[in-house]
Amino acid sequence: MAAERGTTGRSAVRSLRSAPLWLIVTAAAVAAIAAIPLVYLAVRASEAGLGTLVETLGRARVAQLTINSLGLALAVTASSLLLGTAVAWVLTRLRVPFPRAWLLFSALPLAVPSYLASYGWLVVSPSMNGFFAAWLLMTAVCTPYVTLPVAAALRAAPTDMEGVARTLGYGPTRAFFVATWPEVRPAAAAGALLVCLYTLSDFGLVSMLRFQTLTWGINAAYGASFDRNQAALLALLLVAIALVVVAGERRSRKHIPTVSARRARPRQISKLVLLGFLPLVAASPIVGVAIPLGGLAARLLQAETIREIDLARLFAAIGSTLGVAALAAIVAVILALPIAALAARYRGTLATMIESLGMVGHALPGIVVGLSLVFFALAVVPSLYQSVAVLVFGYVVLFLPKSIGTMRAGISTVSPRLATVARTLGLTPWQAWWRVTARLALPSVGVGAMLVAIATMKELPATLLLRPTGVTTLATELWSRTVIFEFGAAAPYAAALVLLAAVPAVALSGVRGLARETL
Amino acid sequence: MRFVRPSALVLTLAGALVLTGCTPAVEPDVSETAPASDGTFVLYSGRDEALVQPLIDQFEAASDIKVEVRYGNTAELAALLIEEGDATPAQVYLSQDAGALGALSNAGLFSTLPSDIADAVPAGLTSTDGSWVGITGRARVIAYDSTALDSKDVPTSIDAFTEPEWNGRLGIAPTNASFQSFITAYRVLKGEAAADAWVAGIAGNNPQIFDNNRAILAAVNDGVVDAGLINHYYWFAQAAETGAAGMRAQLSYPATGDAGSVVNVTGAGILNNGAMDADALEFVRYLISADAQNYFVEQTFEYPLVAGVDAPEGLPELEALINPDLDLADLATLAETQALLAQYGLI
Numbered sequence: 001m002a003a004e005r006g007t008t009g010r011s012a013v014r015s016l017r018s019a020p021l022w023l024i025v026t027a028a029a030v031a032a033i034a035a036i037p038l039v040y041l042a043v044r045a046s047e048a049g050l051g052t053l054v055e056t057l058g059r060a061r062v063a064q065l066t067i068n069s070l071g072l073a074l075a076v077t078a079s080s081l082l083l084g085t086a087v088a089w090v091l092t093r094l095r096v097p098f099p100r101a102w103l104l105f106s107a108l109p110l111a112v113p114s115y116l117a118s119y120g121w122l123v124v125s126p127s128m129n130g131f132f133a134a135w136l137l138m139t140a141v142c143t144p145y146v147t148l149p150v151a152a153a154l155r156a157a158p159t160d161m162e163g164v165a166r167t168l169g170y171g172p173t174r175a176f177f178v179a180t181w182p183e184v185r186p187a188a189a190a191g192a193l194l195v196c197l198y199t200l201s202d203f204g205l206v207s208m209l210r211f212q213t214l215t216w217g218i219n220a221a222y223g224a225s226f227d228r229n230q231a232a233l234l235a236l237l238l239v240a241i242a243l244v245v246v247a248g249e250r251r252s253r254k255h256i257p258t259v260s261a262r263r264a265r266p267r268q269i270s271k272l273v274l275l276g277f278l279p280l281v282a283a284s285p286i287v288g289v290a291i292p293l294g295g296l297a298a299r300l301l302q303a304e305t306i307r308e309i310d311l312a313r314l315f316a317a318i319g320s321t322l323g324v325a326a327l328a329a330i331v332a333v334i335l336a337l338p339i340a341a342l343a344a345r346y347r348g349t350l351a352t353m354i355e356s357l358g359m360v361g362h363a364l365p366g367i368v369v370g371l372s373l374v375f376f377a378l379a380v381v382p383s384l385y386q387s388v389a390v391l392v393f394g395y396v397v398l399f400l401p402k403s404i405g406t407m408r409a410g411i412s413t414v415s416p417r418l419a420t421v422a423r424t425l426g427l428t429p430w431q432a433w434w435r436v437t438a439r440l441a442l443p444s445v446g447v448g449a450m451l452v453a454i455a456t457m458k459e460l461p462a463t464l465l466l467r468p469t470g471v472t473t474l475a476t477e478l479w480s481r482t483v484i485f486e487f488g489a490a491a492p493y494a495a496a497l498v499l500l501a502a503v504p505a506v507a508l509s510g511v512r513g514l515a516r517e518t519l
Numbered sequence: 520m521r522f523v524r525p526s527a528l529v530l531t532l533a534g535a536l537v538l539t540g541c542t543p544a545v546e547p548d549v550s551e552t553a554p555a556s557d558g559t560f561v562l563y564s565g566r567d568e569a570l571v572q573p574l575i576d577q578f579e580a581a582s583d584i585k586v587e588v589r590y591g592n593t594a595e596l597a598a599l600l601i602e603e604g605d606a607t608p609a610q611v612y613l614s615q616d617a618g619a620l621g622a623l624s625n626a627g628l629f630s631t632l633p634s635d636i637a638d639a640v641p642a643g644l645t646s647t648d649g650s651w652v653g654i655t656g657r658a659r660v661i662a663y664d665s666t667a668l669d670s671k672d673v674p675t676s677i678d679a680f681t682e683p684e685w686n687g688r689l690g691i692a693p694t695n696a697s698f699q700s701f702i703t704a705y706r707v708l709k710g711e712a713a714a715d716a717w718v719a720g721i722a723g724n725n726p727q728i729f730d731n732n733r734a735i736l737a738a739v740n741d742g743v744v745d746a747g748l749i750n751h752y753y754w755f756a757q758a759a760e761t762g763a764a765g766m767r768a769q770l771s772y773p774a775t776g777d778a779g780s781v782v783n784v785t786g787a788g789i790l791n792n793g794a795m796d797a798d799a800l801e802f803v804r805y806l807i808s809a810d811a812q813n814y815f816v817e818q819t820f821e822y823p824l825v826a827g828v829d830a831p832e833g834l835p836e837l838e839a840l841i842n843p844d845l846d847l848a849d850l851a852t853l854a855e856t857q858a859l860l861a862q863y864g865l866i
Contacts, residue, residue: 061861126741129727207730216730220694220866223594225857226622226850228601302761367595374602386608465599469561469589469608480568480590488760489569 016348020429024350027338031357034400037364038239038357040372044232056233062217066237069200069213072134073245077196079139083284084146085188089176090277092154093162095266100510102281103151107509109288110144111501113458113475115204116494117141119482120292122208123299134211138199140288145198146191147284148508149406149447153187154180156413186253186412190405193249194451197362197401200238200245203461214238215365222367235368242363246356293498300491309492313477318496321473324388325456328395329449333403335396336448340407341437345416355404362401366461369398373466391466395456402455403448410444411437450504457501474500554797559585560610562802563600565593565619566785574814578805584798593619594696600790601626610793611802613785617653618696620786621848624650630794632803639807640824643843644784651788651848654806655815656822657750658772658840659701659781662739664746665769673746673771677779680746681720690727690735690747693865697732697750697783700847703856704781707845715859717778722863740768750783751834755820775839782822782840783847 016024045053056062091102109117118137121128161183165175203215214234221231336358343355361369373394377385384390414437422432438445460475467476474497481490564571568590575586591599593615600607600623607628614620623629629650631637637649645653663673674680680689692698706714727744729735735747736757754770773779787806793799805811812823820831830837846852860866 059861061864061866064864122737122741126738127743208734210728210730210734212728216694219594219730222598223592224618224694224696224699224866225853226594226597226601226619228598302765367598371598371602374599378603378606382606385606461595464591464595469587476590 014346016342016346016351019342019346019351023338023342027342027354028350030335030339030400031354033335034359034361034397035357036376036397037361037369037372040375041232041236041239041368043375044229045236048229048233052229053233056230057237062234062237065212065214065217065234066241068131068211069215069238070241072131072138072206072211072213073196073199073241075131075135076138076142076199077192079135080143080146080195081188081192083139083280084143084191085150085184087143087147087281087284088151088154088184089180090281092151093266094274094277095268096274096281099266103148103509104506105285105289106147106151106281107144107505108502109141109284110454110505110508111498112141112289112292113204113460113497113501114138114141114202115208115460116296116478116498117288117292118205118208120295123295124291129210131211133209134206136287137209138202138205140284140286141205142195142198143284143288144505144508145194146188149187149191149409150184152447153184186409189249189252190409193245193359193405194362194402196245197242197359200242200363201365203365203367218365218368228371231368235364238363238365239360242360243356245363246359247352250352250355296491296494300488313472314492314496317472317474317477317493318500320471321457321475321497321500324392324395324473325453327388327392328399328456329453331392332396332400332452333407333445333449336400336403336407337438337445339400340404340448341411341433343404344408344411355408358404359401361397362399364398366398366459366463367465369394370462370465373397373462386466386468388468388471391463391468394462394466395452395459398459398462399452399455402451403445406444406447406451407441410441410447414440447508450508453504454501457497554795554800556584556797556801558583558798559587560793560796560798560802561587561589561608562611562613563589563591563596563607563609564613565591565596565615566613570819571613573818574811577810577814578802582798582801582805584801586802597622600628604628605791607790607792609790610796610799611787611789613654613787613806614651615785616696616700617784617786617847618700618850618853620646620651620788621846621850621853623788623790624648624848625850628790629788630791632789633800636800636804636807641841643841643845644782644824645786646788646848647846651786652803652807653784653786653824655785655812655819656782656824656837656840657697657752657785658822658834659697659779659783660749660751660754661771661773661779662736662747662749662754662768663771664739664742664744664767666742666767667745670769670771675771675774676777677748677773678717678777681717681724683724685724685746687725687727688745689721689724690729690738690744691721691865692729692731692735692748693860695731698748699853699856699860700783701748701779701781702860703847703849703852704842704845705778706852706856706859708778708842713778718859718863718865722865726865728865736768740766742767748779752819752821772835775835780835780840781842781845782837784824785821 087106090096091099091106096102121137161179162175165179166172170178201215203219206213206216214237218231218234221227221234339355339358342351373390377390419432419436422436423429427435458475460479463473463476474493478490478493478497481493575588579586589609596612597614597619600609600612612623624646631649632652634649636652637645640653644656661673679685702714702718705717727738729738732749732753735749736753738744739747740757751770754768758766787803789799789803807825809828812825812828815821816823816828816831822830822834822837857866
């Protein structure tokens with residue numbers, strides 16, 4: 001077993017039977033919350049009946065949408081994985097001028113909502129559409145999900161192993177795969193999983209770039225057929241795909257041996273070679289940020305609705321956006337904690353199920369999650385319907401997976417031995433866990449919280465359904481102006497949204513990611 | 520590093536959630552006999568805020584009734600209302616298209632409007648059972664790229680678009696409600712066989728598929744496609760933003776009597792929850808008043824639907840577009856239209 005190889009001397013991943021009951025129960029409770037959309041979909045799909053199910057799934061159109069969704073998700077995941085890992089390697093292993101600035105640029109595409117990025121591109125290149133366009137832009141927007149965790153893992157990983165491999169006569173690529181890749185693989189896989197699930201769930205980008213995926217079919221079922229049962233069937237198809245993807249990522253995980261080794265300095269290479277890497281490093285920020293924002297600025301110059309900005313209204317939107325993003329981030333990391341802790345330390349069918357349930361919500365389009373919470377809130381807590389509580393709850397269900405993955409990776413790097421030592425010093429298991437494990441894994445909690453905050457700021461469809469009547473966020477204000485072509489009036493909201501989301505994105509690029517690094 | 524004690528954090532958070540959840544619910548004053556007023560009601564608007572809010576402000580000033588508006592996309596709000604059922608906080612739904620109104624009517628969510636409202640709009644432009652009322656009309660038009668085409672070269676019949684010369688040059692939005700209403704109209708006007716042939720011809724002519732009218736217009740305006748089938752109103756909305764002089768896309772109206780020459784309506788209905796709400800009734804009555812109808816004519820260039828209000832200049836006569844045989848909200852018919860589009864892989 002791979003786990004036995006570790007120099008810590010004992011396996012960090014144990015059978016679920018040794019897990020404390022309270023951890024299993026709380027993790028299962030959170031998984032049940034995350035599964036609310038699935039319950040809703042099952043109810044709606046069962047209303048459709050078996051006949052409709054067979055008929056719908058058998059349609060050539062549905063097969064085509066499924067193939068399109070799968071093809072795009074796989075292609076984007078592969079390219080983001082490749083590009084993100086390569087960029088992270090260049091920025092951490094080579095002596096690059098202004099490495100911090102470059103890492104910051106690499107994080108910026110996170111701050112641009114995919115619908116805004118595709119809109120900006122359409123201004124620059126109106127005829128772009130179809131698979132290639134969707135792949136290109138989605139890759140640019142999603143690559144930071146891989147770049148940032150891999151860069152953090154690389155900075156924490158011992159580089160001399162790669163040097164050793166090189167002295168043994170391995171080429172640079174082979175040395176990377178033999179010595180470094182095993183160290184960063186969990187981080188890369190967790191990032192790739194987020195990319196894949198996000199691509200499956202996105203509607204804004206694929207609708208603007210006219211690539212018809214399952215989310216297109218789901219929206220059409222709601223919007224033109226008013227057939228929520230059929231929409232539910234298509235959404236369940238997305239869930240099934242997501243479960244396969246999540247299982248695949250779990251299988252790809254292996255225990256990382258915690259080797260203590262000397263950390264080598266970044267390698268000096270010639271300016272010319274470094275220049276050759278420039279397009280690679282700049283690709284995602286240019287395609288995902290510079291070009292679309294340039295396009296938006298150009299459209300703004302043509303606009304005739306540049307009227308006085310209603311500052312009170314803008315600040316109200318900024319305030320509520322910040323408020324719900326902060327609340328969602330805090331609630332999400334608290335709820336993600338038991339699942340992440342369970343998945344980091346224990347194995348078993350139940351642990352797998354709990355983690356998978358926690359992740360699938362991310363593959364569902366916002367409209368599905370929004371409607372499922374309308375259904376749930378009216379049935380269970382009607383007095384909270386259309387309150388901030390339910391809205392924040394919706395964000396948590398949607399974005400919980402963003403924090404589960406990073407926090408699991410963070411916790412798994414903290415040696416269980418430390419907690420054992422703490423217990424011999426007289427701490428209770430809970431105290432030991434909180435004071436040692438949680439504290440050491442804290443940077444990953446921060447990363448998880450910021451990923452949730454960014455996603456919440458940009459979220460639109462679930463916000464429109466769940467917000468209290470009259471409450472606006474930057475995303476809803478942007479939406480209500482762009483749908484009627486008021487680009488001039490929309491500009492301050494677009495700028496505020498990107499700037500606000502850039503703050504946590506920039507912070508992410510600076511977070512050191514792994515607790516181990518601070519040891 | 521300092522730590523917040525977990526219990527303290529959870530308590531603060533729970534407090535925040537409870538506080539934010541404590542907005543008092545509005546209890547409509549339900550009376551058995553006559554509609555009663557409490558001076559406020561909730562409106563779900565599938566029409567855009569910038570276009571509708573000034574009208575609502577006018578209404579509030581004139582009536583002293585407070586309107587709480589929830590803005591959203593027409594289809595998503597319809598999905599929301601169906602999900603909420605009779606638990607909805609809304610009393611009135613304002614929709615961008617007849618299909619969404621038909622879906623809510625089918626789901627039994629609307630209360631029947633009094634006849635002075637229901638009968639104010641001619642048949643063919645409103646519901647057949649008084650469950651909702653048409654407010655404004657939008658003509659289906661051909662938007663064309665004036666750089667690539669001369670106005671006289673734009674087909675006057677939509678049948679021309681199945682010809683080989685239009686291969687790959689036409690933009691359509693087949694998943695959009697207004698396109699589907701137009702196909703339904705085609706079936707009613709020219710029969711199933713002709714509609715089948717048209718859809719087959721279009722599907723075989725490599726149409727450019729878009730998600731909505733707005734995207735088609737933007738593509739025509741940028742020269743991505745030479746022509747597209749949209750509602751007339753979008754052109755005026757974009758012209759208001761970028762200036763009519765700067766519009767590369769121009770509109771062409773299909774010849775009177777052509778299957779492409781139809782009108783889609785926007786409308787409003789009172790939900791069961793508002794059946795006894797005098798404020799909701801007053802608002803819907805206001806929407807078909809001369810004041811509101813003129814507002815739509817002047818601000819959104821839409822057709823007024825009540826007698827005595829003049830249509831915007833430069834548009835074909837509304838009378839030429841009305842087809843009394845056509846019920847745009849008939850979902851059974853919509854299902855057949857969707858089956859036809861699905862058969863040729865368009866949806």
